[in-house]
Amino acid sequence: MSRSEETVIEVRGLVNRFGSHVVHEDLDLDIRRGEILGVVGGSGTGKSVLLRSIVGLKHPDGGSIRVFGQDLQRLAADQRSRLERRFGVMFQRGALFTSLNLQENVALPLIEHAGLSRADAEHLARVKLALAGLPPEAALMAPDALSGGMTKRAALARALALDPEVLFLDEPTAGLDPIGAAAFDQLLMTLRDALGFSVFLVTHDLDTLYTACDRVAVIARKRVLVADDLATVEATDDDWIRDYFHGPRGRSASQAAQRTEDR
Amino acid sequence: MPKTASSPGKLEQQAGGLRASGDWTLPHHKRLRRTIEQQRPGHAANTQDLNLDLKGLGELDTSGAVLLVEIMGPERMLEVANWAPEQPAERHALLMAVAGAMHHSTPIPTRARSPAVVALGEIGRIMENLGRQQLQLLGFIGLTLGSLASVLVKPWRWRVTALVAHIQQTGLNAIPIVALLTFLVGAVVAFLGATVLRDFGATIFTVNLVAYAFLREFGVLLAAIMLAGRTASAFTAQIGSMKANEEIDALRAQGLSPMELLVLPRVLAMMISLPILTFIGMLSGIAGGAMVCVLALDITLIQFLDILQRDTPLRHLLVGLGKAPIFAFLIAVIGCLEGFKASGSAQSVGEHTTSSVVQSIFMVILIDALAAMFFMEMGW
Known part of the structure; x- marks a missing residue:
């Protein structure tokens, strides 16, 4: 599916605050169909809060969030639930259901929403787990028996269960070894190309930004400073962005990305 | 799409x-x-x-x-x-x-077993777990007593703040519910006694019935069961979720002893709270009995107190109160141990919370039955 200018999610004038602490003020952001949008920002700048506001887990204190052209806040509960089925969310620490094994974790939305029989759903679930790069014997494992990398993959498989149109990933490569993280980036791009979903990717991983993201949104000072392709973002005249992309880590990640492209 | x-x-x-x-x-x-x-x-x-x-x-x-x-x-x-x-x-x-x-992905082979074998296997597993549970409990009791002994001689390592906080949670906050419960049971026992004793024209002995029942058994038993449901479960859930969050490991890695920091304050707070709650339960139960006597049986309050004072030896109170610290120790130790046994999952914390309540109530009633036989033989 080709990347288009069509906007699937439109955030306008978003305000979020906890007590007197203002996290977002007048924040604007667009997510386009089929793109991987990397969202970066210092710790505590409200990247996860933004994600939670968009998927409807946190009620914003102001502004509007339009999803597929509809305002999520104004919809009735059942319409909202139908709309939310078109999202896939992968939480920072996986949030797998610990009382179910992996294939049951992935099969749950298939049984509940798609009305599949248990056997069909579990068969599909095993394929999704394999797609996410897990070995077949992992299907019957309990979430608390998994390593960090396997948990991330299982969480991705669950987020992909209903073939979502927008995938929200909260730091998917944090805590993975470099090989695992690179494989995750590749997996994400393959699946995006194959399935054509949009990705909202909160990350601190510079390599992911350089290899996988089509656009990067920088959150600082309570709003989105810039949201554009990497070259434009890098060239933006802002202290934080300069430190972020032209610091020692940013430089080496950019060089690594350059080398891979040359090869 | x-x-x-x-x-x-x-x-x-x-x-x-x-x-x-x-x-x-x-x-x-x-x-x-x-x-x-x-x-x-x-x-x-x-x-x-x-x-x-x-x-x-x-x-x-x-x-x-x-x-x-x-x-x-x-x-x-x-x-x-x-x-x-x-x-x-x-x-x-x-x-x-x-x-x-x-x-x-190759299909996973599933082997069908006959239900009889599955049932036998399940029974065996449960029995084995039961045995292992008792062994673990004994081991944990030893561990608790050991660290208690080592801390007792070093007053600078007493955790007074934690102890007082736990006394407030397990003792002070439980007073209303324990008092209400025993008051109602006291009234029920008095009614029950009156119904039976009226046939013999011996309604007046209702006073003795209520007093004996509450001083020897009901005061301590009801308070202990209340705390088993209220506090043992809380201990298990607290320690279990700390374990899930790797907080216990963090304590150990910093060279701090979870026994000393988490278990001892809880066990000691329980051993201080339960006797006090037991005493409150006794008073409140007798008050419930007194209310029924005064309102329904034509026994005046003066008469009630007079009989209570004349006919009830002190040893009944001591028998009742003496059991309280033992119950308290068992309830607290079981609650803490089940917390440590919980693994990371939500399911496991739930299972162990259930198990801690069931086990502690079972232990309380078992020990109480044994104690009743012992006291009877001793003529106390």
């Missing part, structure tokens, strides 16, 4: 093979799977010379791709670009990704 007019997926026989058309997506998955099973009984027999026409294919998602791969077999599907070159590259990528995933 844009929601265009959706035409349900179809699989048809055509000259030289099969033809897939329409949308092969999740909403049609169930029906498509049935169609495949009808059209290709015992499929995956020989897919090498099978032709699949994908030209009429509409939408395709992973669930549809899985079905297509099942029809063709993963090996053929990995070469999808050769036999269906008209499909866009993204679709090739999807089909090949799914085929690759299914290529490596």
Whole structure:
């Protein structure tokens, strides 16, 4: 599916605050169909809060969030639930259901929403787990028996269960070894190309930004400073962005990305 | 994917093979799977010379791709670009990704066992767990007493703040519910006694019944059961979720002893709280009995107190109160131990909380029964 200018999610004038602490003020952001949008920002700048506001887990204190052209806040509960089925969310620490094994974790939305029989759903679930790069014997494992990398993959498989149109990933490569993280980036791009979903990717991983993201949104000072392709973002005249992309880590990640492209 | 007019997926026989058309997506998955099973009984027999026409294919998602791969077999599907070159590259990528995933995933063999064997195995497992549980409890009691002994001689390591906080939670905050409960049970016992004793014209002995029952048994038993339900479960949940969050490991890694920091304050707070609650329970139960006597049995309050003072030796109070610290120790130790046994999952914390309440109530009643026999033999 080709990347288009069509906007699937439109955030306008978003305000979020906890007590007197203002996290977002007048924040604007667009997510386009089929793109991987990397969202970066210092710790505590409200990247996860933004994600939670968009998927409807946190009620914003102001502004509007339009999803597929509809305002999520104004919809009735059942319409909202139908709309939310078109999202896939992968939480920072996986949030797998610990009382179910992996294939049951992935099969749950298939049984509940798609009305599949248990056997069909579990068969599909095993394929999704394999797609996410897990070995077949992992299907019957309990979430608390998994390593960090396997948990991330299982969480991705669950987020992909209903073939979502927008995938929200909260730091998917944090805590993975470099090989695992690179494989995750590749997996994400393959699946995006194959399935054509949009990705909202909160990350601190510079390599992911350089290899996988089509656009990067920088959150600082309570709003989105810039949201554009990497070259434009890098060239933006802002202290934080300069430190972020032209610091020692940013430089080496950019060089690594350059080398891979040359090869 | 844009929601265009959706035409349900179809699989048809055509000259030289099969033809897939329409949308092969999740909403049609169930029906498509049935169609495949009808059209290709015992499929995956020989897919090498099978032709699949994908030209009429509409939408395709992973669930549809899985079905297509099942029809063709993963090996053929990995070469999808050769036999269906008209499909866009993204679709090739999807089909090949799914085929690759299914290529490596072998079905998991499940072995059927006879129900009798399963039942026997389950019984054996439960018995073994029961035995191991008691051993663990004994070990943990030893550990608690050991660290208690080592801390007792070093007053600078007493955790007075934690102790007082736990006394407030387990003792002070439980006073209203314990008092109310025992008051009501006291009234019930008095009614019960009066009903039986009236036939003998001995209603006046209701006073003795209530006093004996509450001083010896009910005061301590009701308070202990209340705390087993209220506090043992809280201890298990607190320590269990600390364990899930690796907080216990963090304590150990910093060279701090979880026994000293977490278990001792809880056990000691419980051993201080329960005797006090027991005493309150006794008073409140007797008050409940007194209320019934005054209102329903024509025994005046003066009379009630007079009989109470004249006929009730002190040893009944001591027998009742003496059991309280032992119950308290067991309840607290079981609550803490179950917390430590919980593993990371929500399920496990729930199971161990249940187990701690059941075990501590069981232990309280068991010890109480043994104690009753002992005191009877001793003539106390």
